[in-house]
Amino acid sequence: MRIGELAERTGTPRRLLRYYEEQGLVVADRGTNGYRSYDEATVDRVRQIRGLLDAGLPTRIIRQILPCLDRPRAVHLPDATPEVLAALERERDRMTERIGCLTRNRDAIADYLDVVRRGAPAAAVPGPREGAGAS
Known part of the structure; x- marks a missing residue:
């Protein structure tokens, strides 16, 4: 899906989605036209990020714990x-x-x-x- 659809489905402004990508919180594929493309799992990922941000966690900590939120849970936090x-x-x-x-x-x-x-x-x-x- 393109960034506009992801923004609509998650209630997250496009600008924030680009920021999440810059911070390494989400990954987008790039088409030959340069447009971002996100897979379906990114919807849940953005919702997780939003929830963690709303809880007061900074992006640097979110980046570290995001791998732990996936299944199977392979925990590896070298900077813990x-x-x-x-x-x-x-x-x-x-x-x-x-x-x-x-x-x-x-x-x-x-x-x-x-x-x-x-x-x-x-x-x-x-x-x-x-x-x-x-x-």
Whole structure:
């Protein structure tokens, strides 16, 4: 697929896709006309990159861990310094906290929807589950 289709399917501007290529995060084949061509797996790869960037990881760390996200998992991180490992541990812990918060919020919304759909009066709608709520 060409860069325009990849941009549309991933919601990622073309400029960012070219930047990801410059950073070695994605690979594009070049046609004889010089146009970039991406395979289907690049859609998932770009989504992974976006998710990791949204989680706060810098591209230099993303470049190192991307090979670990493929299957089969052949882990080879020659530049895995103690600092990189510590940064990854912090990000993993931060993601775990966010997942917990999102799960609690999702469950509270599901509870609310269940009660509303059953037609219970508003006063009967329970509060969010313990620990639920925006953090």
